[in-house]
Amino acid sequence: MDVIWFLVLSAFIFCIGAAGVIIRRDPLVILLCLELMLNGGNLALISFSRMHGGQEGQVFALIVMVIAACEVVIGLGIIVAMYRNRLRIDVDEMTELRG
């Protein structure tokens, strides 16, 4: 398979994730869509690592996985804290941090 196919696929995955982040209202689903965007980036990194024949891109993708795990842990912690404080779990209603 040519590398370009993988790269086009990764671009599509990234864009679907970006659309989800914009459209959806549930912060949980927004986190899922962020995962989609990170995975699109991962696929591109690994494709380029295959194209150049170097393994550093794969290590980079591994670090991106670590960062995604951290983001999930903190994001889900915030969502659970919101739920405990009886706040509505909806990004349109979350205005406490607005400047």
Add this chain to the structure above:
Amino acid sequence: MWFEQVLFFIVAAGALAGALGVVMLRNPFYSVLALVVHLVALAVLFLLLQAAFLAAAQVVVYAGAVMVLYIFVVAYIGGQDEQLRPDDSLITSFGPLFAAAIAVELCFALIGSGLEALDTRGADVGPGFGSPGEIGSLLLRRLLVPFEAASYLLLVAAVGAVVLAGRRRGLEEEPPAPPREPAPTETLEIRA
């Protein structure tokens, strides 16, 4: 050769379907399940790109551990169907348009990049490319600093999660609980 192409198109269709499922399904629980499908399909794509270790990590860490975390939280907060925005809101019509614009732009950037190796199968690599041994030696020799930075990041995230989970009522202090009468028996409540 043809087997690889057929496999690529099947798996790519699965990955795109999973991604669309995440965005379109209204129940968060089904969104999580669609993301699992997407992640497993991506793991197969990683295998096609000779990233064996990353494919295994994708299945074990992502599709296994992280998704279980999501499912726990969805079960905890009760995954109700999300309410839709009113149809005439700007963001509902603007979002897909924005995404389509990025997709077109990225495809133009890829095709116009002039990288000649894009139309090949990639550089010739040995059989050990992407194996756990090679990635591990790279992580512990040349890329030790990013590896250690990632481990510190994980530690900070774990401490942050404990702090977030340990706080009971947001920022205000909780009033001290009145002394409880000793209950003779504690019964376990089972909620339907």
